[in-house]
Amino acid sequence: MSGYLKTFIDHLQINNDLTNRDLYMIVQGSDSDQTLAINSVYGTMNRVAIRFNMNFIGIGQTTEQINQLHNKMIGSAPSIPATPSEPTVPTTPTNPTTPSEPNTPSNPTTPSVPSTPSTPDSWTITDKKGVGTINYQPGYGVNVWNAPGGTFTGQRLQHNTSWKVFQMATNAEGKFFYSVGKDQWVDGQYFSFGVGNGMEELDGIVTIKYIPGYGVNLWKGPNATSGCYESRSLKDGSEWKTFGKQNGFYKIGENQWVQGDYVIYRDK
Numbered sequence: 001m002s003g004y005l006k007t008f009i010d011h012l013q014i015n016n017d018l019t020n021r022d023l024y025m026i027v028q029g030s031d032s033d034q035t036l037a038i039n040s041v042y043g044t045m046n047r048v049a050i051r052f053n054m055n056f057i058g059i060g061q062t063t064e065q066i067n068q069l070h071n072k073m074i075g076s077a078p079s080i081p082a083t084p085s086e087p088t089v090p091t092t093p094t095n096p097t098t099p100s101e102p103n104t105p106s107n108p109t110t111p112s113v114p115s116t117p118s119t120p121d122s123w124t125i126t127d128k129k130g131v132g133t134i135n136y137q138p139g140y141g142v143n144v145w146n147a148p149g150g151t152f153t154g155q156r157l158q159h160n161t162s163w164k165v166f167q168m169a170t171n172a173e174g175k176f177f178y179s180v181g182k183d184q185w186v187d188g189q190y191f192s193f194g195v196g197n198g199m200e201e202l203d204g205i206v207t208i209k210y211i212p213g214y215g216v217n218l219w220k221g222p223n224a225t226s227g228c229y230e231s232r233s234l235k236d237g238s239e240w241k242t243f244g245k246q247n248g249f250y251k252i253g254e255n256q257w258v259q260g261d262y263v264i265y266r267d268k
Helices: 003-010 036-052 063-074
Strands: 024-026 055-060 124-134 141-144 152-158 162-170 178-182 182-187 192-193 200-208 216-220 228-235 239-246 249-253 256-259 263-266
Touching: 024 036, 036 055, 055 063, 124 178, 152 182, 200 249
Parallel strands: 024 055
Antiparallel strands: 124 162, 124 192, 141 152, 141 182, 162 178, 178 182, 200 239, 200 263, 216 228, 216 256, 239 249, 249 256
16 A cells, blocks of 8 residues: 555544444456455555444455355355456445444454554553654654553654653554553554664564465565565465564565564464
């Protein structure tokens, strides 16, 4: 996703119009394999859902995948016709209606702006001493929250500024926040630690959380550019040892990085 689109989403006015609404996308095109298209838009759609407290069900291409998305949403097997040879791409509704029996999405990813606050006992807080640097967009800042996944304080920390860190909060969904002061927490995906290359050393496990039957791209470095693509993917549900984190990417081997939006991290 471009930096401009990312910044636009982060600065939209939040209201309750879309809260708890379901969001899913059907990818269609002339190419029978839409994996690259799905990979490119998955993070963007998830970010929009998180920003507006929506339930991101997922992305589907084939009839089987669309049935799976529908089952997640209403809990019953739908009857969906086969994809026509020249489909019309549906437009995304501005205000989709809420289904009668919505289910909680099974695979949320790490958000840039946390959604509805979690209950206090859902977060595990540990001591984390060090100095971190905000890694966001030049000229912009990241939100400061009064608690992990809590309420926006109105304060933002500017890109490329450094802050002392006191604690780290994690939950079962793989989300994490850093404490930079009393009642001041920052989304961990925008923090870089360490010296030199800015990588935070880790000793843990990442589980790929994507779409059943699909995989996420493996990169040669901690950024998603065409020159860094490793030309292979990691399957949904597979687990990998990780040695560090930088720029929102987890290092799982020499010149092997996976994007943090598609994994759940846990300590060994």
